[in-house]
Amino acid sequence: MQLDLKTIEALAPDQASLGAAAKLTKRSNWPRLEAYEHLPLIWGECQGSGSNPYRVAFDTSDHGYKCTCPSRKFPCKHILALAWIGATAPDSFALVDQTPDWVNDWLGRRRKPGQSPIPAAAGSEGKSIDEATRPAESAPVEDTAAAERREATQRKRAEDTRSAVSAALDELDQWIADQLRLGLAGFVDASSERCRRIAARLVDLKATALAGRIDELPARLMALRGEERPDAAIRELGKLVLLAKAWRAAPDDAELKRLVSTSETRDQILANPDAIQVESDWEVLGEKIETRRDGLVSHATWLLDLGSTTPRFALLLDFFPASAGRRSGAFAPGDRFKARLVFYPSRNPLRALVAERLGDVVAGAWPVFAPNTAGDPLAAYAAFQDGAPWLAECPVILPAGAIALDEKEGAWWQAASDPHGIALPVAGSVSQTLLGLDLAATAALWNGARLELLASQSSIGRLDLS
Amino acid sequence: MSELDQAGLARLRDGWISGGAAFELAPAEWKEVASAASPDEQERRLLAIAAQALDVALRPAAPKTLKRRQPLPVLALPMLPERLRPLLRAALKYAADARLKTRVATLVASRGFVTHPMDWMPAASDQAAPEVYAPWVDWQAGADGEKHSRREQLTAETWDDFYPAARRIALADLRRAAPALARTLIETKGASEPAEVRLALIELMRVGLSADDISFLKSLSADRSGKVREMAGRLLARLGERGNPTDAGPQDPTAELAAFIEEGKSGFLRRRTTYAPIKLKSPAQQARRADLFASCYFGDLVARFGKTEPDLIGAWQFGVDDNADRFLVLMVSVSGSDAAVACLADMLVAEGGKLTLLVLQLMLRLDSGRKRLLIRQILNDAQNLHALNLVEGAEAGWLEWGDLANGKTLSALRSAVSGDNDVMKRSAEQYIEAIGFLATAATAEKLIGDVVAAGLPPASPSLGLLRLNAALAENRSQSDR
Numbered sequence: 001m002q003l004d005l006k007t008i009e010a011l012a013p014d015q016a017s018l019g020a021a022a023k024l025t026k027r028s029n030w031p032r033l034e035a036y037e038h039l040p041l042i043w044g045e046c047q048g049s050g051s052n053p054y055r056v057a058f059d060t061s062d063h064g065y066k067c068t069c070p071s072r073k074f075p076c077k078h079i080l081a082l083a084w085i086g087a088t089a090p091d092s093f094a095l096v097d098q099t100p101d102w103v104n105d106w107l108g109r110r111r112k113p114g115q116s117p118i119p120a121a122a123g124s125e126g127k128s129i130d131e132a133t134r135p136a137e138s139a140p141v142e143d144t145a146a147a148e149r150r151e152a153t154q155r156k157r158a159e160d161t162r163s164a165v166s167a168a169l170d171e172l173d174q175w176i177a178d179q180l181r182l183g184l185a186g187f188v189d190a191s192s193e194r195c196r197r198i199a200a201r202l203v204d205l206k207a208t209a210l211a212g213r214i215d216e217l218p219a220r221l222m223a224l225r226g227e228e229r230p231d232a233a234i235r236e237l238g239k240l241v242l243l244a245k246a247w248r249a250a251p252d253d254a255e256l257k258r259l260v261s262t263s264e265t266r267d268q269i270l271a272n273p274d275a276i277q278v279e280s281d282w283e284v285l286g287e288k289i290e291t292r293r294d295g296l297v298s299h300a301t302w303l304l305d306l307g308s309t310t311p312r313f314a315l316l317l318d319f320f321p322a323s324a325g326r327r328s329g330a331f332a333p334g335d336r337f338k339a340r341l342v343f344y345p346s347r348n349p350l351r352a353l354v355a356e357r358l359g360d361v362v363a364g365a366w367p368v369f370a371p372n373t374a375g376d377p378l379a380a381y382a383a384f385q386d387g388a389p390w391l392a393e394c395p396v397i398l399p400a401g402a403i404a405l406d407e408k409e410g411a412w413w414q415a416a417s418d419p420h421g422i423a424l425p426v427a428g429s430v431s432q433t434l435l436g437l438d439l440a441a442t443a444a445l446w447n448g449a450r451l452e453l454l455a456s457q458s459s460i461g462r463l464d465l466s
Numbered sequence: 467m468s469e470l471d472q473a474g475l476a477r478l479r480d481g482w483i484s485g486g487a488a489f490e491l492a493p494a495e496w497k498e499v500a501s502a503a504s505p506d507e508q509e510r511r512l513l514a515i516a517a518q519a520l521d522v523a524l525r526p527a528a529p530k531t532l533k534r535r536q537p538l539p540v541l542a543l544p545m546l547p548e549r550l551r552p553l554l555r556a557a558l559k560y561a562a563d564a565r566l567k568t569r570v571a572t573l574v575a576s577r578g579f580v581t582h583p584m585d586w587m588p589a590a591s592d593q594a595a596p597e598v599y600a601p602w603v604d605w606q607a608g609a610d611g612e613k614h615s616r617r618e619q620l621t622a623e624t625w626d627d628f629y630p631a632a633r634r635i636a637l638a639d640l641r642r643a644a645p646a647l648a649r650t651l652i653e654t655k656g657a658s659e660p661a662e663v664r665l666a667l668i669e670l671m672r673v674g675l676s677a678d679d680i681s682f683l684k685s686l687s688a689d690r691s692g693k694v695r696e697m698a699g700r701l702l703a704r705l706g707e708r709g710n711p712t713d714a715g716p717q718d719p720t721a722e723l724a725a726f727i728e729e730g731k732s733g734f735l736r737r738r739t740t741y742a743p744i745k746l747k748s749p750a751q752q753a754r755r756a757d758l759f760a761s762c763y764f765g766d767l768v769a770r771f772g773k774t775e776p777d778l779i780g781a782w783q784f785g786v787d788d789n790a791d792r793f794l795v796l797m798v799s800v801s802g803s804d805a806a807v808a809c810l811a812d813m814l815v816a817e818g819g820k821l822t823l824l825v826l827q828l829m830l831r832l833d834s835g836r837k838r839l840l841i842r843q844i845l846n847d848a849q850n851l852h853a854l855n856l857v858e859g860a861e862a863g864w865l866e867w868g869d870l871a872n873g874k875t876l877s878a879l880r881s882a883v884s885g886d887n888d889v890m891k892r893s894a895e896q897y898i899e900a901i902g903f904l905a906t907a908a909t910a911e912k913l914i915g916d917v918v919a920a921g922l923p924p925a926s927p928s929l930g931l932l933r934l935n936a937a938l939a940e941n942r943s944q945s946d947r
Contacts, residue, residue: 039924099925101552107925177506180513183485230483231520238517241510363548382522389518404532412532423528433583436538436605448521460545463584 003060003087005129011063012080013073018132021080027092031357033085034100035093042086042093043103045330046078049266051316051353052301052330056082057103066106068330070320101332161206162251165261168205169244172198172214176237188229191218196293210260213392214240215293220392223427224449235448236392243390255346259390269342269353276349279340280307281361282314284331285395285443286454286466297322301331302395302454302466303341303352304366304443311369311380313395314341314352333455333464336361347387350395366441366457369397377415377422381446393447395454398424401442403434413442413451427452430465437463471496471519478516488512538583539601546579553937554585557930560899566855568594569862569903570931575599576862577938597635604629625655634666641673648674649682661691668697672704675804680705703763703801720766723758726751726790729771730783741771742783743790752789759793763801775806779813784821795827807831815843823850829858838864841904846873852893854900863935865904867912875901880920895928902931907939 012018024046027033031053033044043057054069056078065079075083085092099107175198179187187194195214202211217236221229247256254264269275288300296319305312316331331337338358343349376382377398384394400416403426411426416438427450437458442465445452453465474493481488489497489508500511546554554574561567571586575596581587583602588595590607607630620628620636628636640648649671656667668686671679679701686698730740746752768778779798784791798810807828814825815836825832825840832840837860844853845865870876875897882894898917902910910932918924 036924101556104556104925104927107923108927173510174506176513177509180482180488180509181485184483186485228526230479234479234482234513235517235520238513238515238520241514242517245514378525385518385522389521402534404534406529406532412528414528414532414534423532425526431584432535432606433538433587435535437583438537449526460582461548 003083005084005087007063008080008083008087009127009129011075011083012127013075015127015131017073017075017077017080018127018129020077021084022129022132024077024081025084025088027085027089029081030085030092033082033093034096035086035090036099037095037097041099041103041107042082043100044082044085044093045357046081047354048078050318050320051266051351052299052318053354053357054078055102055330057106058082058086060086161261164206165251166248168202168207168210169247169260171201171205172207172210172240172244176241179233179237184230184233188221188233191221191233199294207260208262209258210240210243212292212294212296213259216290219293220447228449232449239390239392246390255344255388258344258346264344266353269344270355272345274345276343276345277340277355278305278312278314278343278352279338279356279358280305281336281338282306282341283361283366284333284335285313286333286464287331288445288452288466291322295322296320302443302445304397306336306361306367309367309370311395311397313350314343315350315395316354317351333466334363334462336363348384348391348394363462365462366397369441377424378446381448393445393452396444396446398439398442398444398451401439402437403430403439405435413439413444413453424451426450434463434465439463472524475516475519475524478512482513536605539605541580541598541601543575543578543580543598545582546574546585550579550934550937551582551585553930553934554581556927557902557934558586560927560930564589564592565594566899568592570934571599572596573862573903573931573935574938579938593631593634600631600635601629603631607631620651622651622654625651630663634670637667637670638673641670645674645676646678649679653682661694664689664691665693665697668694668701671701675701675704677705680707683707700763700801703765704803706765706803708763708766708769719758720762720770723755723762723767724770726755726758727771739773739777739781740783741778741781743787745787755790756793759790759797762797764797764806765801765803767797775803776809779806779810784814784817784824791821791824792827795824799828799831802831804831808836811836811840815839818843818847819849822847823853823856826853826856826858834861837861841865842869842873845869845875848874848878851875851878851897851900854897854904860904862903863906865901865909866906867909870901870905870909870913876916879917883917884921895922895926898922898928899931902929902935905932905935907936910935910939 008021009018012021029047030044031047033042035042040061041057041059043055045053046056048054048069050069052068054067056065056067056069058065058079060083063083065075065083067076067078069076069078071077175194179194195217199211199215202208202214220236221232224232243256243259247253247260250256258264264272282303283306285302285304288302289297290300291297299318299320301316303314303316305314337360339354340356340358341352342355344351344353378396380396381394384391398413398415401413402416404412404414404423406412411428411430412423413426415422424446430453437456437460439456439458442456443454445454455465456463471493474491474496477491478488481491487505487509489500489505489512492500492512496512496515499515500508502508502511554570557570558567561570567586568588571581571588572595574581575598580598587606588599588603590603592599592603592606595603620633620640625633637648637651640651652667652671656664659667671683683698683702683705684707686694689695689698726744726746728742728744730742731737732740743755746755764775768775771778773781782791782794795810795814798806802810811825811828811832814821822840822843829837837857841854841857841860844850844857879894879897882890885891894917898913901913905913914924914929914932914936917929922929
């Protein structure tokens, strides 16, 4: 590797980035560090603040780089940290003879710069590696009065937030009553404008998460056929009523706070002794990437626990600004890995963080889950709703079945054992090929009206359907 | 949920859709739960109950008529091993169009595998897909009846048991093995088929075409489809049967075409006849000449000059008028005899340079040996490497390292990938992809190492097909053990 610290200094956009990078050079932040045997290329996965690790690659010859984090600094702290480790501890990188697909994608897309790399001496004014590595001056010792003032401020802020959210829910209640009074036919037609208005009001009153959900409501309605929309509107608005009531009953409940106002940070979740931790083999079932009306992109990665006897899922959820451009995820559908996941405290724990990635797992079939006694493929959904009736969707494993078409070419999943009975409508269009395959098991998200297919096991192996 | 509840829910739903208070419309039990001080709160409580009822107690009603497709047929070759699918997908992703994607599938089939259907499926209209995919082509075309594609003997009795793509392939096989039997089948079963199918069946007569087919082909001169008559006429012309044996005087199109060609002499010691296109004076003349080349038969033109096919080909002055050269080659391709096609191809390949490219017009008539010769010639002078992507029907996986190393191609590729010219780099990547299809596994492996050493990024997507090629060989050797 032809890297030195002067080069990293020159590359850094500012001193703050160098300082942040210095903190990331600890080996424990990097579950994977690899280098290509035949090329000046290093890459790694850095555990950032998102639920997925960031994927970072660096070309040590021309200093080209790629990172999946949403930072607007170029290069970001992850790139600088990777290069820093490359310069100071090259032995940390495992030498491999094959580049992973995501590195290949980047290499395939990138254009090499026409000019030579930045000379180490140039561009390093005002930035210093030495300064970045200098231990921070010890914080002045806080006196008791100051600590009390700080705590009081925090309490006051929390109280203000709670009051604001409470007011927000009052406004939401009134808004829902207004929609019923004006008629759901009109609401469905004007949902985009009406939801936008109440969402903006909720943001003002600090019910940010709830605002995001309401902002996306019109899109969920429009994804359905016209005759289904009034029922969907009743479901959506009814769930909002339930959520508001639940929050009023337990405003400190972590799950409800997450759904109404703001979510905990990664560090808070990792430090939470009540958070469930599961170490197991996981398979990436699929991804769902949606650009929201508030300018954020939500990137959901659904995982299946391969070590559980009953279907257990995990959801890695990240948000980043749409303006940051397209991001590649840390995982591809079908990937399998061993990891310790920490779940956000919840009645139905789903959302999780990868606390520790412990290596890859070989591909294979899913475990055979015991069929539910009721013979109902949506029994898990019903149980899910019992615990948290305000939730919009739930992952399910469907038994053997196939995809069939109705007269309007709409797709339905149909149970194999009962071709005239259980059938569930599938969201969007499906590949024609899928219509000719028998599905041994299917992972999907059910939202009360449609199935969103994630993946299936079939006689010809795993099918990626997300 | 009880029927009463369902009826109540329906009333509530109707009430809320049109707007206004709906509390009184609710089932009695719901009203009890939802009763509250304010009317708005009552409505909200009812809404929450209704939402849960819709969510959990009611399911979307499945239509009575859900259509299921026939199961996707199992193909005669095993599916590509799971571990090779990422390489396949990478190669397919890099392949720019449907033709190049089919080429990837052809390479895979040549190594004894078929693709996973979610990675690649032939289209219903795909006639270039490897034969092993015929059941999928028929499946894509919606052949959903009781019958299944079968790989059994095609006879008059089993004719209807075959779907179109499978039948076309079985018939081509039969033409190779027992041409007379196949001809009889086409004669008997074709008559009742629509013109489009009849045309496709007659087109198959090109396989194993011989003098024995003359009388049947002549009988098609009375066919009700003009396209079928035209196809039969071309096939007859290939067999030396003149389409226009009598001199029709000044109205004879062959005579009109001959008037566009000038007979001359060349050589000092040994005078020999030459034929060259005359210089045209107007676009109208150019258009007329193009029409005549397209509609006349080569055998008739040769007879007009009183020569043999090889004589006319040998005497043609290539390079005088590029368009006329192209028209003549196309004419030979359509209506020349097999010997004329071979003679013309050999001559053009031997000439080298840009004349070699004219052979591309003859591809459908060339045997695999001549196709290989053409490809070797293209690789040898490395002047027209883009033509590698234009060679139709080339075989996969035969190109040896020597074919690359002995000519100028390898050095041209090295120079392009190590240089700074982006256009040349991109072109070189396309050539590498084309060679990825033609090369043996060993050549593929070696070429990857060579171009990477020359400066091509090892992860360049253009190496996708080469990598798949090389990996397919590894897999074959492992499964053979």
